[in-house]
Amino acid sequence: MHLRISELLSAMETLAIFAYAISGLIEARRRNLDVVGAFIVAFLTAFGGGTLRDLLLERRPFYWVEHQNYVLILFAMSLAAPFLLKSTTRVVSSRALLVADAVGLGLFSISGTSMAIAMGLPMFTSVMMGVITGVFGGVLRDVLCNEVPLVLRDSRPYATCAFLGCWVYIALQRNGIEPDISAASATGFILVARLLTYRFRVRLPR
Amino acid sequence: MHLRISELLSAMETLAIFAYAISGLIEARRRNLDVVGAFIVAFLTAFGGGTLRDLLLERRPFYWVEHQNYVLILFAMSLAAPFLLKSTTRVVSSRALLVADAVGLGLFSISGTSMAIAMGLPMFTSVMMGVITGVFGGVLRDVLCNEVPLVLRDSRPYATCAFLGCWVYIALQRNGIEPDISAASATGFILVARLLTYRFRVRLPR
Amino acid sequence: MHLRISELLSAMETLAIFAYAISGLIEARRRNLDVVGAFIVAFLTAFGGGTLRDLLLERRPFYWVEHQNYVLILFAMSLAAPFLLKSTTRVVSSRALLVADAVGLGLFSISGTSMAIAMGLPMFTSVMMGVITGVFGGVLRDVLCNEVPLVLRDSRPYATCAFLGCWVYIALQRNGIEPDISAASATGFILVARLLTYRFRVRLPR
Numbered sequence: 001m002h003l004r005i006s007e008l009l010s011a012m013e014t015l016a017i018f019a020y021a022i023s024g025l026i027e028a029r030r031r032n033l034d035v036v037g038a039f040i041v042a043f044l045t046a047f048g049g050g051t052l053r054d055l056l057l058e059r060r061p062f063y064w065v066e067h068q069n070y071v072l073i074l075f076a077m078s079l080a081a082p083f084l085l086k087s088t089t090r091v092v093s094s095r096a097l098l099v100a101d102a103v104g105l106g107l108f109s110i111s112g113t114s115m116a117i118a119m120g121l122p123m124f125t126s127v128m129m130g131v132i133t134g135v136f137g138g139v140l141r142d143v144l145c146n147e148v149p150l151v152l153r154d155s156r157p158y159a160t161c162a163f164l165g166c167w168v169y170i171a172l173q174r175n176g177i178e179p180d181i182s183a184a185s186a187t188g189f190i191l192v193a194r195l196l197t198y199r200f201r202v203r204l205p206r
Numbered sequence: 207m208h209l210r211i212s213e214l215l216s217a218m219e220t221l222a223i224f225a226y227a228i229s230g231l232i233e234a235r236r237r238n239l240d241v242v243g244a245f246i247v248a249f250l251t252a253f254g255g256g257t258l259r260d261l262l263l264e265r266r267p268f269y270w271v272e273h274q275n276y277v278l279i280l281f282a283m284s285l286a287a288p289f290l291l292k293s294t295t296r297v298v299s300s301r302a303l304l305v306a307d308a309v310g311l312g313l314f315s316i317s318g319t320s321m322a323i324a325m326g327l328p329m330f331t332s333v334m335m336g337v338i339t340g341v342f343g344g345v346l347r348d349v350l351c352n353e354v355p356l357v358l359r360d361s362r363p364y365a366t367c368a369f370l371g372c373w374v375y376i377a378l379q380r381n382g383i384e385p386d387i388s389a390a391s392a393t394g395f396i397l398v399a400r401l402l403t404y405r406f407r408v409r410l411p412r
Numbered sequence: 413m414h415l416r417i418s419e420l421l422s423a424m425e426t427l428a429i430f431a432y433a434i435s436g437l438i439e440a441r442r443r444n445l446d447v448v449g450a451f452i453v454a455f456l457t458a459f460g461g462g463t464l465r466d467l468l469l470e471r472r473p474f475y476w477v478e479h480q481n482y483v484l485i486l487f488a489m490s491l492a493a494p495f496l497l498k499s500t501t502r503v504v505s506s507r508a509l510l511v512a513d514a515v516g517l518g519l520f521s522i523s524g525t526s527m528a529i530a531m532g533l534p535m536f537t538s539v540m541m542g543v544i545t546g547v548f549g550g551v552l553r554d555v556l557c558n559e560v561p562l563v564l565r566d567s568r569p570y571a572t573c574a575f576l577g578c579w580v581y582i583a584l585q586r587n588g589i590e591p592d593i594s595a596a597s598a599t600g601f602i603l604v605a606r607l608l609t610y611r612f613r614v615r616l617p618r
Contacts, residue, residue, distance in 0.1 A: 028564075034616040036571045037564030040547075055261065055467065056268070062468070065537045072536065082617050124278065125271045135246075139350070144551075146560045148352045152234075152243030159242045204240040205288050261467065262474070330484065331477045341452075345556075354558045358440075358449030365448045410446040411494050 014070070016107040019100030020137050021046040021074050025081045026097070031145050039078035041144055046074060048137040053112045053129060057119060098198065099191075102161075106190035109134030109162035110169050110183050123170055130166040135159050155204045157197045165190035220276070222313040225306030226343050227252040227280050231287045232303070237351050245284035247350055252280060254343040259318045259335060263325060304404065305397075308367075312396035315340030315368040316375050316389050329376055336372040341365050361410045363403045371396035426482070428519040431512030432549050433458040433486050437493045438509070443557050451490035453556055458486065460549040465524045465541060469531060510610065511603075514573075518602035521546030521574040522581050522595050535582055542578040546602075547571050567616045569609045577602035 024045030028038035043064070050063040064071050112133025116126035135151050135158070142149040151158050169186035173179065196202075230251030234244035249270070256269040270277050318339025322332035341357050341364070348355040357364050375392035379385065402408075436457030440450035455476075462475040476483050524545025528538035547563050547570070554561040563570050581598035585591065608614075 031560065031565070032618060033560075033564045034567040034618050036569075036575075036616060037561075040564060040571065051468075056257075058266065060470065061533075064540070065533060068534055068536050071540065121267075121271060122274055124274050128270070128277065143349060143555060144561060144564065146352065146558065148237065148239075149243075149350060152239045152246060152350065153237070155240040157242075159246065163242075204242060206238060206240050262463075264472065327473075327477060328480055330480050334476070334483065349555060352558065354443065354445075355449075355556060358445045358452060358556065359443070361446040363448075365452065369448075410448060412444060412446050 013107050013111070015100065016104035017046045017067075017070055018073075018077075019097070019104040020049075020108075021077065023097060023101055023138070024141050025078065027141055027145055029081065035078055035082065038081055039075060041141055042074055042078055043071070044144065045137045045141040046070075048140040049108050049112070049133045049135065050137075052136045053115065053133040056129065056132070057115060059115070099195065102191045102194040103187075105134045105158070105162055105194060106165060106187035108137070109166055109190060110187050113166040113169055114179065114183060117170065117173070127163060127166040127170070130169075131159055131162045134162040155206060157202055157204060158194065160204065161190050161193040161197065164193060219313050219317070221306065222310035223252045223276055224279075224283075225303070225310040226255075226314075227283065229303060229307055229344070230347050231284065233347055233351055235287065241284055241288065244287055245281060247347055248280055248284055249277070250350065251343045251347040252276075254346040255314050255318070255339040255341065256343075258342045259321065259339040262335065262338070263321060265321070305401065308397045308400040309393075311340045311364070311368055311400060312371060312393035314343070315372055315396060316393050319372040319375055320385065320389060323376065323379070333369060333372040333376070336375075337365055337368045340368040361412060363408055363410060364400065366410065367396050367399040367403065370399060425519050425523070427512065428516035429458045429482055430485075430489075431509070431516040432461075432520075433489065435509060435513055435550070436553050437490065439553055439557055441493065447490055447494065450493055451487060453553055454486055454490055455483070456556065457549045457553040458482075460552040461520050461524070461545040461547065462549075464548045465527065465545040468541065468544070469527060471527065511607065514603045514606040515599075516549075517546045517570070517574055517606060518577060518599035520549070521578055521602060522599050525578040525581055526591065526595060529582065529585070539575060539578040539582070542581075543571055543574045546574040567618060569614055569616060570606065572616065573602050573605040573609065576605060 021042040024042035025038055027045075028041045031037075033041065047062070047064045054060065054062050109130040111130075113126045113130030116129040117123075121129065138151055139149040165186045168189045169182050172182035172185060177185075227248040230248035231244055233251075234247045239247065253268070253270045260266065260268050315336040317336075319332045319336030322335040323329075327335065344357055345355040371392045374395045375388050378388035378391060383391075433454040436454035437450055439457075440453045443449075445453065459474070459476045466472065466474050521542040523542075525538045525542030528541040529535075533541065550563055551561040554563075577598045580601045581594050584594035584597060589597075
């Protein structure tokens with residue numbers, strides 16, 4: 001049973017990376033970047049959050065060093081993007097992208113928080129680390145594309161969902177729930193919170 | 207006597223963080239960011255310089271890990287900002303902000319330099335580390351808000367004051383002055399240099 | 413013989429740093445930054461790639477700590493830039509800058525790759541590390557100057573040349589060629605590839 005949840009988490013993590021990478025490729029397309037620029041933006045969007053997390057927590061090797069094959073797939077995706085993205089944007093509709101991005105946000109945030117907790121950092125810091133991991137890839141993407149990061153200006157809850165979800169994870173863990181189940185539940189919480197607040201047009205105060 | 211100066215320095219450090227945080231909140235307001243965006247910008251402005259310093263010098267834990275309560279206060283300030291900032295901007299006039307920011311610049315710069323010196327780095331490198339610590343928070347704030355950083359384009363001496371002040375610190379220390387007194391004097395030098403050059407409209411050549 | 417190649421590499425490395433620094437100063441001039449802003453941009457352009465490489469590979473001391481005199485020369489160049497750059501831009505024509513920049517790209521890329529290989533990182537990761545080292549200084553320069561980085565939007569091969577050259581280096585090394593000769597050849601490859609693709613207006617697909 002637990003093995004299955006680990007496998008589920010691993011599969012979701014892969015999905016998250018590619019969801020973030022695709023959002024980078026779409027942004028690159030909008031900006032009319034060339035193939036290499038698209039790869040760089042996709043790479044930084046997908047791995048930026050995890051790399052910053054590892055720099056801050058002094059973890060090595062980096063995710064993209066451990067998962068070299070993912071980088072290669074990303075590379076192939078960037079090469080294919082100019083030919084495929086037109087059809088992909090129709091297939092992978094903006095709704096699918098929203099879901100994938102929310103899955104990514106959930107998984108990156110919870111992975112950051114759980115690593116920080118495992119290293120003995122205090123709770124609030126661990127939550128901050130989770131939010132940074134979840135959010136930083138998109139911030140890098142937007143800064144590189146010369147825009148104010150979406151997470152700062154879009155008034156829809158995004159970092160907020162990650163923030164609350166990280167607390168849910170800590171609360172579950174503290175109450176003796178298995179780490180895998182806590183992680184899956186908190187990730188699900190972030191996903192659902194993001195989709196519901198988006199659907200019902202919840203707005204943060206300015 | 208020395209204890210009192212340490213306490214003074216510590217109080218000034220706290221003031222510096224909040225001065226930088228407030229400048230982040232004001233910038234966020236100008237950009238019409240939401241509450242979470244405002245918190246992120248305030249957080250990075252306040253802790254960005256110190257975090258980069260610690261990354262470069264391999265120091266842990268980060269300042270915002272050690273001073274978790276400051277992060278919580280910042281968080282509360284961001285939540286309160288939409289309601290309070292209108293009145294605050296009247297109370298905390300732009301002159302007060304200028305002073306607070308100059309205090310922050312002085313303290314962050316001297317703290318960076320003194321840490322680098324204590325780790326045995328050469329003098330010029332230590333001065334650079336001080337200036338980076340003092341200046342980087344504001345650079346992050348401006349890059350996130352999609353502006354050319356103020357420190358690059360404003361022709362008024364800012365990094366220059368920090369640079370000179372760091373040399374003052376090193377000169378005092380080398381001549382056998384107590385660390386606390388050297389630090390307080392050099393911080394004061396930066397503060398006064400910043401305010402005087404601002405007051406008398408000193409301009410750097412372009 | 414080998415000593416001479418090391419000396420050649422060292423001389424080229426110095427040239428690379430100053431080529432990148434000059435490109436930073438020119439960009440600063442175009443943006444009408446003040447003297448200190450120009451120094452900061454030049455510094456980050458010249459040392460940004462190497463510093464990120466060292467952060468990622470956990471190498472210390474940083475290049476600009478080891479070569480403090482380079483930082484001092486850069487500092488003097490920034491002070492002199494307002495007076496000298498008009499004449500310099502005539503002397504150092506855009507063609508000379510293109511060559512110097514290509515030399516810099518080659519050397520930084522190969523240095524990054526060879527360090528990563530020496531630390532036992534896998535090949536593809538080492539190539540990525542090389543490209544990051546070669547490209548990041550320019551990315552920082554453009555982000556600070558509030559532009560979409562040239563490497564992302566210019567459709568001329570730039571990162572691509574670095575990428576291919578890093579593979580050339582690995583191929584040569586794997587086939588038992590001396591490290592110095594491999595490095596010099598691969599650097600030459602990047603330089604020639606960059607200049608030829610530029611000359612013959614090769615374009616990457618968008």
